[in-house]
Amino acid sequence: MTIHKEGYKSILISAILFAVINVASFNFLSFHMAWLSWLIFIATLILLLFIISFFRVPRRKLMLGSNLVIAPADGKVVVIEEVYDEEYFKDKRLQVSIFMSPANVHQNRTPVTGEVVYNQYHKGKYLVAWHPKSSTENERHSVVIRHPKAEILVKQIAGALAKRIVNYLSVGQKVEQCAEMGFIKFGSRVDVLLPLDAKVSVKLNEVVQGGVTVLAGL
Known part of the structure; x- marks a missing residue:
């Protein structure tokens, strides 16, 4: 460690x-x-x-797979649902959300290998991370990674305690799966927006590990 x-x-x-x-x-x-x-x-x-x-x-044996989407953060799955994305895709996507408590590891990792094609910071509120509107109203940092099979959007979302989001990526950057993406301080949430045909591998309330747990297959 x-x-x-x-x-x-x-x-x-x-x-x-x-x-x-x-x-x-x-x-x-x-x-x-x-x-x-x-x-x-x-x-x-x-x-x-x-x-x-x-x-x-912590030191971990990372899970890698060219057609797999790996959990970008430690925590508990609190949302698996179809949503309409207003920010980037302008259409429906499958959202998987991971809530990170203050006791979790807060390093964030890239869920897939690809190229960063979108990177945007948004000012916002500090609603509790499990609030339904935290995805769109809280302070957040959105990144889209273009994988050969799909574009994956990852949102780092600040919570009631987490008021500092750090993101290390930039548009045009090539990233490897499970590489360090950023860090959120003191409790937060990460949303992953997948194509509708992605095969989700986790269930609600399941505890996941960043860089280890398979979220979905493409």
């Missing part, structure tokens, strides 16, 4: 605050309040470890 580069600043600030709070606690609280100092130490240590774990990048 490694720590994602997006976490370096947050972890450094958290570690400094952890040190300052606990040095102050042990030095300024009286001997009779030692129990409170230890309580503060334990609480802040748990918080620091949680923040570190949020930016973890």
